Amino acid sequence: MARSIDTVRTVHDLRTRVAAWREAGETVALVPTMGAIHAGHLSLVTLANSLADRVVTSLFVNPLQFGPREDFHAYPRDEARDAAALSDAGSDLLYAPDAGEMYPPGFSTKVSVSDLTEDLCGASRPNHFDGVATVVTKLLLQCAPDKAIFGEKDYQQLLVIKRFVRDLNIPVEIVGGAIVREADGLALSSRNAYLSPAERTIAPVLHQTICQVADDLAKGRGADDASEAARFKLESEGFRVDYVAVRDPETLKPLHGPVTAARVLAAVHLGKTRLIDNVPVPAR
Amino acid sequence: MARSIDTVRTVHDLRTRVAAWREAGETVALVPTMGAIHAGHLSLVTLANSLADRVVTSLFVNPLQFGPREDFHAYPRDEARDAAALSDAGSDLLYAPDAGEMYPPGFSTKVSVSDLTEDLCGASRPNHFDGVATVVTKLLLQCAPDKAIFGEKDYQQLLVIKRFVRDLNIPVEIVGGAIVREADGLALSSRNAYLSPAERTIAPVLHQTICQVADDLAKGRGADDASEAARFKLESEGFRVDYVAVRDPETLKPLHGPVTAARVLAAVHLGKTRLIDNVPVPAR
Known part of the structure; x- marks a missing residue:
């Protein structure tokens, strides 16, 4: 049975909620997602719950990390269904900003990683990892969690995130979560x-x-x-x-x-x- | 008469000192410098002291913001003299990391601002503002001050810093300090x-x-x-x-x-x- 999950949509409201937990001495883990929640994401929420007192899940389909011929507009979106699943899995808060909150008028800053990104997915998806690095930097600085959890299915992404978090001294521990598979071995996606x-x-x-x-x-x-x-x-x-x-x-x-x-x-x-x-x- | 000033050289030691002040309920302002301290820098320390309980001054001659034909190696360096002047001006702590602390092996991340940087100093100093944005992002995330003070002499730089701080949601207020001039009007530099x-x-x-x-x-x-x-x-x-x-x-x-x-x-x-x-x- 789906419980309701508290949802905030602004940096201000997110920080207010996290500050209250900090005030109470609680630790916080962030699970960034683009929604379309499946058991892989839910396993990251479970992992986050084992590592921190409170779990924030973010839901933002980040336009910066999609190429012009990729599936940004077709990407599956169903916030109500996602919210229910995340609540059942034990997430305490859903952070679902709109594009204007993430990229206000005049937005012109990019975080990029030159190593690790040239080939594999970087070769066929130019600018993809810049988009990932920029939005994840923002999410980490908006939420200021103790830990942030990313799936190992996006293995190259996980290494890129660990790299810029170290390089920029973002005060958070990045934790990788194991791939969840269907019975026949297909990685959930x-x-x-x-x-x-x-x-x-x-x-x-x-x-x-x-x-x-x-x-x-x-x-x-x-x-x-x-x-x-x-x-x-x-x-x-x-x-x-x-x-x-x-x-x-x-x-x-x-x-x-x-x-x-x-x-x-x-x-x-x-x-x-x-x-x-x-x-x-x-x-x- | 020069007092001594506490000096730390690692992110760990900087954060330990700042955390102790936070624990005591004190606010913190950061004044980033490349050393070669003059009355312009000292006016920023004075301004910082009026805005926060504690003032950290950083001293790091950032190689990333110098071009290949610029004066990185010739840039004036005299830490003992700078430390004495900063102490007299009321800075509580000097943060003077070495290049290995700022850019460890494998460092490969860049923060860049596409708007504001194309012309004026950006035209004749390619990569300069990328170097500034990258090092200032690091200094802000290393120190986590409430406010950070930059001189208006580098006016374009000040706007670039305000932009990426907003865009990346770095939780700090950027404050500009007025230009200090010699009696004949020459801006201190x-x-x-x-x-x-x-x-x-x-x-x-x-x-x-x-x-x-x-x-x-x-x-x-x-x-x-x-x-x-x-x-x-x-x-x-x-x-x-x-x-x-x-x-x-x-x-x-x-x-x-x-x-x-x-x-x-x-x-x-x-x-x-x-x-x-x-x-x-x-x-x-």
Whole structure:
């Protein structure tokens, strides 16, 4: 049964609520989202609740991080449904600003990270990470949480956020939350809603394929060889492959030949839908 | 007689000191400087003391805001002298980080403002305002003051800082401090130390000339006409003129013809030294 969740829409009201918690000695965690809440987001709320006394969830579909041909206008929006789900999951407050509150007239500031962003999703989505870095900087400074939680599904994004938070001395701890998957392995994503029934049947092959890469790497197969085999497999199944990559898990630098610790990351298109996923390769 | 001033060199130590003041209910103002302290800086410390219980002065010669052919290495440095002067002026703490504390290995984040920075000093000093925005964002987030004080001599810089502080929701009030001048009108600047005796004699003509522009504007003379006359005057006195401009005092948009409220801004070279100055034109 959905409880109601308190909702604020301005920086002023958000800060007033957070200040009251601080006054009472409570700690605060922030879970930034673009709405279209699924069990992946809810797992981040659960994690946030285990790390802080109060959990703020933000809901803002950030225009800055969408390219001109991307799905900003089509992105699924249903605040009432999201609010109910977040309340049930234990979020104490929903922060849902409108675009005018986030980007007032004359807005002209950008936060950008030059390292980590050039390739992988940065190559096919120019300006995407600038948009992420700018809005996340704002959300962190608006809310001033002790911790902020981001899903590992957007693994490159998580590293970018950790980088600018360190570089700019934003006083918050960034925590990554594990990927939540469907029973067949498909990583939960708001964009899975775009998949046709036929595409939905094929989609889990993405996860199966990168797990195969991780297994191959663990057995000593070379990184270039394993990722090339994965690309062939995905293309033969009907995916258009943006990248399949084996990278250093901290720096995202490319790895070649046999690896120890690594991250396997992939982005593909299935029809009109872009899907991303990643899995760790444990140190041998 | 110089008192000693407490000095910290790390973000951790700075935050520990500021947290203790907060715990005691005290407010904090930050005065960011690049050292080479003169009476202009000290007036900002005095202003800061009138606005907050505690005053932190930072001293960091920021490499990011110097161009490759500018005077980063030659910039005057004398921390002991600066520390004594700041202590006498009533600063409670000196924060003097080294470059490794500000820009650790892997540093790769930039704060940039697209509006306000394209021309005037931005035209001749590419990347300068990115460097300012990045380091000031860091200093503000490191110290977390209630107010931060910047001199109006760097008028364009002051507007840029106000802009990104608003845009990124940095929770601080930015306060401008009036320009302090020598008896002959020359605006105090750390770079005045570079002037030869002959150049020092000529230098006050910069202030005299932009005051003449302001007078002319107040009498209804057109902005283009008045600034062109000023350029001619400065060049005939031996200055190499970077710009003399009449601008909107808030947006820095160019003004033409008769004006009401405006700011007259100028940048010139005198020998190897770059000098800037500005004066208000009151609304008629």
